[in-house]
Amino acid sequence: MSLLGWQTALGRMVTSASFRARARADGAPVFAPFALDEAARGWLTRLAHAPGFAFTCSIQASWCELRARSAARLTMAALPEGQRQDILATWLARGGGTGSFFASETVAFLEFVASQLPPDSHLASICRMEQAAHRASQAARDVAATQPSDASSVGGPRGPVACAPRDPVDASNASVRDPATCVERHPAASLVVFHAAPEAVLAAAFGDAPWPAHTDDAYVLLFAPGLPALCRRAQPDEAAMFEACAPQATVAALRAIGSDAALVELCRIGALVAPPSR
Amino acid sequence: MELRCSQRALGVGFPYLPTVSPQLYASGIIDFVEVAPETLCHARVVRGKLRYEIDADLLRRARDATAGLPMVVHGVELSIGSAAQWNDAYLDLLDRFATIWEFVWHSEHLSFQTAPGPDGVIAEIGVPLPLPPTREAIELVAPRAQALAERYGVPFLLENAVHYLPDLPADDNMNEAALLDAISERSGAGVLLDLFNLHCNAVEHGFDPRAALARLRLDRVIEVHLAGGAERDGFLMDSHSEQVPEPVWQLLDHVVARAPNLRGIVYEVLDENAPSLGERAIAEDLARARSVWARWHRRAA
Numbered sequence: 115m116s117l118l119g120w121q122t123a124l125g126r127m128v129t130s131a132s133f134r135a136r137a138r139a140d141g142a143p144v145f146a147p148f149a150l151d152e153a154a155r156g157w158l159t160r161l162a163h164a165p166g167f168a169f170t171c172s173i174q175a176s177w178c179e180l181r182a183r184s185a186a187r188l189t190m191a192a193l194p195e196g197q198r199q200d201i202l203a204t205w206l207a208r209g210g211g212t213g214s215f216f217a218s219e220t221v222a223f224l225e226f227v228a229s230q231l232p233p234d235s236h237l238a239s240i241c242r243m244e245q246a247a248h249r250a251s252q253a254a255r256d257v258a259a260t261q262p263s264d265a266s267s268v269g270g271p272r273g274p275v276a277c278a279p280r281d282p283v284d285a286s287n288a289s290v291r292d293p294a295t296c297v298e299r300h301p302a303a304s305l306v307v308f309h310a311a312p313e314a315v316l317a318a319a320f321g322d323a324p325w326p327a328h329t330d331d332a333y334v335l336l337f338a339p340g341l342p343a344l345c346r347r348a349q350p351d352e353a354a355m356f357e358a359c360a361p362q363a364t365v366a367a368l369r370a371i372g373s374d375a376a377l378v379e380l381c382r383i384g385a386l387v388a389p390p391s392r
Numbered sequence: 393m394e395l396r397c398s399q400r401a402l403g404v405g406f407p408y409l410p411t412v413s414p415q416l417y418a419s420g421i422i423d424f425v426e427v428a429p430e431t432l433c434h435a436r437v438v439r440g441k442l443r444y445e446i447d448a449d450l451l452r453r454a455r456d457a458t459a460g461l462p463m464v465v466h467g468v469e470l471s472i473g474s475a476a477q478w479n480d481a482y483l484d485l486l487d488r489f490a491t492i493w494e495f496v497w498h499s500e501h502l503s504f505q506t507a508p509g510p511d512g513v514i515a516e517i518g519v520p521l522p523l524p525p526t527r528e529a530i531e532l533v534a535p536r537a538q539a540l541a542e543r544y545g546v547p548f549l550l551e552n553a554v555h556y557l558p559d560l561p562a563d564d565n566m567n568e569a570a571l572l573d574a575i576s577e578r579s580g581a582g583v584l585l586d587l588f589n590l591h592c593n594a595v596e597h598g599f600d601p602r603a604a605l606a607r608l609r610l611d612r613v614i615e616v617h618l619a620g621g622a623e624r625d626g627f628l629m630d631s632h633s634e635q636v637p638e639p640v641w642q643l644l645d646h647v648v649a650r651a652p653n654l655r656g657i658v659y660e661v662l663d664e665n666a667p668s669l670g671e672r673a674i675a676e677d678l679a680r681a682r683s684v685w686a687r688w689h690r691r692a693a
Contacts, residue, residue: 117528117529121474121476122507125508125521129517154561161557164558166556167558170555212518213435213516214468217435218437218442255434255445
């Protein structure tokens with residue numbers, strides 16, 4: 115018996131409900147691609163009908179669901195029960211939730227959840243906010259881990275240095291005054307649009323208030339690894355400049371959109387950084 | 393190969409659990425602490441590769457809470473039995489962890505939890521699965537176990553797995569005990585005998601646990617795990633959520649008298665279950681394990 119083939123087939127049986135169903139219905143031929151001998155194929159065929167195997171799959175499914183829920187606690191709490199179960203079931207069927215470190219799946223899972231929601235909905239804003247907060251906090255933590263122990267003396271792990279390991283743009287000197295300097299968004303920085311006051315939307319998500327009506331004015335939150343609380347309201351010219359950096363823009367182009375002060379601030383908090391090739 | 397065995401007998405240990413009060417670790421009823429380095433990390437994907445980063449804050453809290461206690465590593469992420477490849481990211485983590493916090497020995501589960509997915513890429517299965525008692529499994533794991541002991545310069549132990557898969561494929565009428573024995577003999581690795589796993593397997597697969605112990609070389613056992621679990625859907629789960637059941641205490645009495653190289657007994661509880669179990673219940677079971685340990689030591693002396 116090939117151990118690799120046996121493990122591959124058994125792993126597929128545990129992780130894929132459709133493969134399990136085929137194994138139960140069709141038996142040994144399902145295992146033909148796995149280079150197994152007749153005895154191993156027979157064992158796997160019998161296993162597909164064994165109560166202990168069904169229990170193993172139910173443990174795996176419950177662990178995967180728990181990991182996915184833990185990866186996106188806020189969004190999962192905000193979703194109505196039926197919609198949450200549908201989204202979880204689809205995600206798990208695609209092989210989600212298997213990683214022991216559920217946080218490494220957070221961004222991808224929330225991307226998937228966002229794709230299942232109306233883009234202008236309050237739930238989509240909550241989902242994008244959780245994703246943005248996760249990205250920014252990961253980046254801030256990565257920087258904290260690489261800082262010397264006296265990092266606080268230069269502003270702390272979420273101070274001006276927090277846009278590392280990407281090249282920071284020196285917000286205090288000539289680089290942001292040079293019109294030819296190129297900047298781009300930090301991969302962990304983002305804007306999240308709310309269609310009502312974020313406090314009111316979050317209160318509704320926690321069940322403390324009804325969902326607020328959509329307002330004409332959007333509320334835009336800026337997430338960046340160098341912000342002390344990782345996020346704050348974005349000023350209109352900050353949001354416009356950040357949006358213009360897709361994928362990157364020159365200082366000259368950004369000056370045409372907003373003030374020097376806003377540009378300096380976006381660089382200082384690590385929302386905008388130098389492109390990797392710089 | 394000769395058993396690599398710690399000279400130090402540690403006594404009765406308990407996992408480091410963030411929800412348990414530091415006072416319990418300082419109370420004198422815990423002789424050593426068992427740490428899963430993964431629980432002090434966060435993971436991220438860098439250029440498509442998984443990397444575990446030690447969280448300085450989590451590490452500091454763990455060291456503060458368990459101050460002064462000897463430590464052993466008990467990993468869950470290595471997937472030592474994966475035929476395709478083990479988890480290199482975990483070893484990279486353990487290399488860094490070993491420079492920060494000295495451990496007396498190091499253990500892993502005899503199982504696999506990754507396999508090639510439909511696209512051929514190694515993927516996590518989401519639950520650990522047992523190895524079949526075959527020559528190929530021995531040839532896969534024994535060199536890895538030997539390499540781990542050499543890599544860290546401390547004994548390496550393999551733990552018997554709990555599982556619900558009936559009649560695993562086997563070579564030459566081999567069984568799980570023969571698999572553990574053969575890997576241990578070829579690699580010099582010790583055995584971490586989880587008595588609750590043995591009890592669960594005996595209940596689910598209908599065998600006599602003492603007969604299974606009679607087939608295992610108990611002189612290779614360096615550590616014993618105790619735990620308790622709940623039933624779900626008619627199956628006994630290794631959930632580390634309950635006090636140690638009486639049959640497992642009886643197995644402990646049986647084993648300690650026959651395991652001359654036993655160096656430690658650990659009562660396992662999962663962090664999320666510790667609050668509901670309660671520190672009084674945990675202390676009770678630790679005290680009972682200590683009485684068994686002390687009785688064995690008096691006899692040995």
